């Protein structure tokens with residue numbers, strides 16, 4: 033099934049060159065976990081600070097669980113802040 | 116002891132100046148800057164006075180660490196009664212003028228009365244002069260800055276000034292310093308202009324020498340800088356991407372106020388984000404962002420310096436805007452962009468330049484344009500008022516025009532200069548104003564981040580994110596992650612953020628340090644510089660005292676618990692998309708508990724016990 037995978041800020045460099053607007057459509061299975069996708073793109077796990085599935089935060093302890101549905105969006109940031 | 120122990124008092128009515136020692140008893144209770152100047156203001160003016168009358172005072176104030184070698188120790192604030200809200204106003208700015216004022220030997224300048232003619236104040240260490248400003252009255256901040264630099268032939272002169280919008284009575288005019296840093300919110304620039312005070316030019320060469328324990332201070336400051344450098348946010352994220360990194364984050368969590376807060380996600384967010392500012396343009400291959408920049412003594416350097424595409428309609432015939440200048444911060448990009456539905460980054464950067472050039476708050480301005488666009492859409496405002504301009508959501512041309520006429524105080528720009536509340540009242544739809552206490556919202560929709568609803572409703576200066584930035588916890592997980600859609604625990608969280616921020620704003624340091632620092636990092640720096648018993652606990656208590664002092668000023672000014680609320684839209688119209696879909700802000704679940712944890716009665720008034728505990 034399809035997953036919209038987004039990497040932002042300092043993680044942008046881990047996206048392949050064909051990504052547009054920080055975004056890539058990738059193929060995942062229902063058994064895949066957030067960490068498996070993070071590892072697939074060589075993003076250091078400690079840099080995957082803000083991990084959002086459809087905008088909702090996935091806690092570190094849940095990143096090893098199968099959570100995806102077809103068409104979901106997984107967006108990831110390193111530690112960021114602003115004001 | 117870090118303070119200069121010297122207050123400069125300027126009586127503009129009489130044209131006289133005098134010096135007096137700082138009230139050190141108050142400094143022990145309120146530290147400096149925001150807290151201490153608010154104490155002076157509360158003691159010296161009638162809170163019910165006309166904010167634009169001669170009875171109001173305007174205080175430019177530093178903190179004890181301003182001008183020292185502490186990282187970010189260059190902050191100053193402008194404290195007065197706000198003409199926009201009728202509440203206390205305290206607007207904080209970086210740049211260099213705060214440190215310069217301290218190096219000239221002053222903790223604060225208190226402006227009183229009203230000058231019979233336009234003047235500016237020139238300060239060079241002990242030399243103080245009130246001089247005629249006829250030649251720069253009617254000119255922009257940038258023109259005034261250039262004129263003063265030429266006149267004194269001193270490139271190191273630091274200047275804060277107001278522009279044409281302030282002179283024309285725009286209620287959210289800023290005091291701009293160092294060309295593109297601003298004490299931006301609540302109309303502090305409008306008060307300055309109402310006193311016929313165009314600019315303050317400062318040169319200080321004395322330095323800040325009276326550190327209580329220099330050895331301990333060096334040690335504490337270096338330890339603090341190490342923490343900032345090693346933290347991923349302050350060491351990498353902010354310098355590289357600036358506050359604009361939040362554009363995509365907040366849009367993803369469904370808390371991006373869009374088109375006058377009718378929606379909570381903006382389809383054009385990625386086009387106006389930090390990532391977009393790094394992308395090379397098609398026309399010349401250069402990105403919008405030229406470099407980052409830092410305020411005095413800052414080791415974070417989150418500032419943005421940008422250029423506009425020279426072929427862009429806004430500047431193609433205006434070479435004066437072809438150079439680099441202050442670029443988009445998240446708040447400006449949101450208000451000028453998402454809230455108006457405009458996704459043209461060059462148009463936003465142009466509007467931002469102009470806001471700096473003539474000194475208006477881009478948050479209040481963008482939000483007011485958004486309200487005007489909604490009024491236009493429903494037919495309450497027509498081309499008759501706009502002089503033929505189609506004031507449509509998403510129109511970059513309309514945004515550029517609105518910025519120009521507001522900054523110059525011309526035509527419909529005078530209506531826009533009233534702010535969203537008065538504009539929506541004038542055109543018969545007060546509910547469309549997205550304001551609290553008359554001040555426009557910043558960039559976080561409280562339907563998607565519940566704690567921010569309480570933050571806005573209870574902020575002492577009207578809707579403001581910088582009074583308690585619970586986004587840090589609710590979205591970014593700093594210091595720890597809380598659920599943005601839950602109200603439980605938010606009253607305590609908001610109080611903790613409000614108190615901590617109040618004292619950081621009173622120290623001379625930048626609140627952005629708190630993405631890495633806690634009060635445990637800040638207290639040793641303050642204690643070594645100031646002497647006395649400054650610990651994390653005593654600082655937090657002083658922060659609580661400051662918050663209550665501001666509250667009491669507002670109550671005395673005539674505000675009540677009824678003002679601690681949000682616009683109907685946010686309390687009754689649910690978010691339609693994203694994780695917050697179906698949510699309104701549940702303020703009623705948080706406000707009573709908040710009053711309780713504050714030690715206030717049900718009318719939101721501090722109890723005698725609270726007043727006593729805080730030595731108020």
Ligand code: SF4
Pocket residue numbers: 187209210408409410411413414415416417418625626627628
């Ligand atoms: S962090 Fe940013 S706003 Fe704060 S002092 Fe540094 S450059 Fe200025």
